[in-house]
Amino acid sequence: MTDDEQPSAGRRLSRRHLLLGGAAAGIGAVGAVGIDAATRPDAPALAEPLNGTQTVPFYGVHQAGIDTVPQSNVALIALDLAEGTDAATLRRLLKLLTSDAARLSQGEAALADSEPELAVAPARLTVTFGFGPGLVAAAGGIRPAWLRPLPAFSVDRLDPALGEGDLLMKIASDDALTVAHATRMLLKDSRSFATVRWVQSGFRRAPGSVKPHTTMRNVFGQVDGTVNFVPGTPDFDRLVWGAANNPSWLRGGTGFVLRRISMNLDKWDKLDRSGREASVGRTLHNGAPLTGTNETDEPDFDAKTAIGFPVIAEFSHMRRARSENPDERILRRGYNYDEAPNTDGVSNSGQLFISFQADVDAQFVPIQRRIDELDLLNVWITPIGSAVFAIPPGCAAGSYIGDTLF
Amino acid sequence: MTFTTTTPHVLIVAALAMFVFTGCAATADTTEPGATAATTAAESLTITDPWVKAADTGMSAAFGTLENTSDTDINVVSATSSSATTMELHETVSDSAGVIVMQQKEGGFVVPANGSYELAPGANHLMMMGLTAPLIAGVDATFTLALADGSTFEFTAPAKDYSGANENYDDSETNK
Secondary structure (H helix, E strand, O other), rough: OOHHHHHHOOOOHHHHHHHHHHHHHHHOOOHHHHHHHHHEEEEEOOOOHHHHHOOOOOOOOOOOOOOOOOOOEEEEEEEEEEEOOOHHHHHHHHHHHHHHHHHOOOOOOOOOOOOHHHOOOOOOOOEEEEEHHHHHHHOOOOOOOOOOOOOOOOOOOOOOHHOOOOEEEEEEEOOOOHHHHHHHHHHHHHHHOOEEEEEEEEEEEOOOOOOOOOOOEEOOOOOOOOOOOOOOOHHHHHHHHOOOOOOOHOOOEEEEEEEEEEEEEEHOOOOOHHHHHHHOOOOOOOEEEEEOOOOOOOOOOEOOOOOOOOOEEEEEEEEHHHHOOOOOEEEOOOOEEEEEOOOOOOOOOEEEEEEEEEOHHHHHHHHHHHHHHHOHHOOOEEEEEEEEEEEOOOOOOOOOOOOHHH | OOOOEEEEOHHHHHHHHHHHHOOOHHHHHHHHOOOOOOHHHHHHEEEEEEEOOEEEOOOOOEEEEEEEEEOOOOOEEEEEEOOOOEEEEEEEEEEOOEEEEEEOOOHHHOOOOOOOOOOOOOOEEEEEEOOOOOOOOOEEEEEEEEEOOOOOEEEEEEEEEOOOOHHHHHHHHHHH
């Protein structure tokens, strides 16, 4: 973390909070914050609003967690349904999980919650459910054509243990303990219906570390995801929530793609700064195109260097990921991961590349195909996990996620 | 969650409630049109967050928070469920050796006027004995509470997998 992202006042505050933390431990987190505020010379009369009390509505036309400003922590969980799961059993499972998600997201303990005290700080908790082809078949529903494993790409080195599945739960919050508790509760209620296929955790900056709506940085230090849909715009409505050719049960829903991208930091270390910037076509300083000065400047792909080469190289990631077809766009909501090193080096890091799009085949696959054919970034990154899920619409209070499928 | 109230003195209403108990329609206006303001205890009783522990056979227990909106205490004297052969109203207390044991609550549960009465694992609960069928996670079980004034209060509760609430089982077996 650099100094410009963490004001020194924040550091002083943290240190004082830490010193008092021991004495206040018996009072609990809320008590500790209260003491911290009270000992500040310029303490306001009222306690500052806590991040933990913020909530995102659960019920609605669309599921939460897609047009929500990305929370700082995510757990993606894929379940495999027990052999022979029928529609009635599936409905029971979805009702239980919906109840847990609805309550926990509003800061209420789940029914039969063994740790109700962990439910009081939702910190914008959302739980987003996705259905794999196996679940749609078990329900007797119509499978959208794109709901299947992505076509094989030459860059892929996929581990089946990190991909696909019957039921996806995307659990996201600005508080990691809240994610852990929601995960525990949802898995307890899944236990007699399904087994855990994989869990993948990711993170972004913590709330308050940088200005809201700052584009995330990946573990390579790059500004990652500048070009993205804005909720409430016609693009978002058409290309994320749009009907495409999807079956009617999916109206109000969308498609989900996960690509677990291993990012080889030890190899990346050997590349100098200009090489790093050339690989993407953007500056490391603020993510501006190499032909511009601000992050959101439109790149000038025709600009040439003094000796006649393109400023933004043909092989750069930005040029390869961009399509001239405006329909070939996706909503990106990626997260970083950083896990215990394996035998390949001192780091095992990368990105949970997550995208939402109404039609995976029409929107995501062409982008991935171009990147597969040519993208300098492929030297340092490798897709090692892949999954596609259909995200059903939201539901009304009293109903459950997936009700349109039955 | 759905619940209904029935008034045994008004047989027509009781029969009607049986037909529509899956909806909320019977909750508000179960008294006969033109009836006086006299209300039953059941009409002042609600339950919040009811749930029941999933179990394949044998025993289980139901939980939730009973709330009384009237100015008079409500006495729950017994409980029945189509999911169990018999039911008891249980409390957990410390015995002379300091061990937490479970026993039938003498006189039943009293939900105080304008107050609540919590049924929770390790505390007061509705004990189910002799399950009539596996109570599997996600199914709804229906319960009927008989109140001291002769009225009855019905509610449904979803079954949830839950590893706790084992004191119910152990103690019941020693009590038998």
